[in-house]
Amino acid sequence: MVNDKEKNMKVELLPDERIDMLYNDDVHIIQSKSVFSFSLDAVLLANFAEPRKNGRGLTVDLGAGNGAVSLFMAHKVSGQIVGVEIQERLADMAQRSVMMNDLTDKIRIMNADMRDIFNDIRPGSADMVVSNPPYFSIDNEHTVMHENKHYAIARHELMADxxxxxxTAKKLLKNKAHFFMVHRPDRLFEILESLQKNHLSPKQIQFVYPKVGEPANIVLIDAIKDGKLTGAKILPPIVTHNLDDTYTDAVWSIYEGRQQHG
Structure with a gap:
């Protein structure tokens, strides 16, 4: 068994980087406040995504960032995971985290634009695609973007809308395979329209609320390629915080890897 000290000695950290731990410290991930840090959204998506057939097939993580979703899902699948990330610095962080967790035999990080991945990943070959994409559309008159380019690209649809x-998810997926995405409820109708346009039929939707009595601020969607438009389910809600701003028991159980959705 590799201990924490041995894990962390395998990779070098840049001056602005730190190592965070999740799932009862079983997953170590390189973070940087000056470049990118994963949020609760990534943890919720990894918990929500449910592989078929024990995940023996290929999983693709679009917009992988620092590899959070890929790393958090590694224990759920027996097959390969490919994380696609356009930003070189984030792809490098993800690759080093994969090495630190001894997952180079399971997770491969591609530093590439998702438009250019199909010479490497055969269309129609993925059993599952997951994505925590940029949430904010670009409005040249009203959009205020983060001055840090890494955060701006991660949060706004500068490189991928x-x-x-x-x-891309539709093109990657096998017939009847699933696409799991986390996004913002205020774009729900755009999301549903885009999914339908690409022959992805929503099968499960789950809303996430910051506190009881407040509007949802996260939506999780499970869509199937070339599925019927009927039969969608709205799953029970997730509330992330208690009134005193601490995480709810449900969220702590997700962070510790104990809870699955549904």
């Missing part, structure tokens, strides 16, 4: 993500 909703239609590109759903199209």
């Amino acid at each position: 909703l239609d590109l993500v759903t199209y």
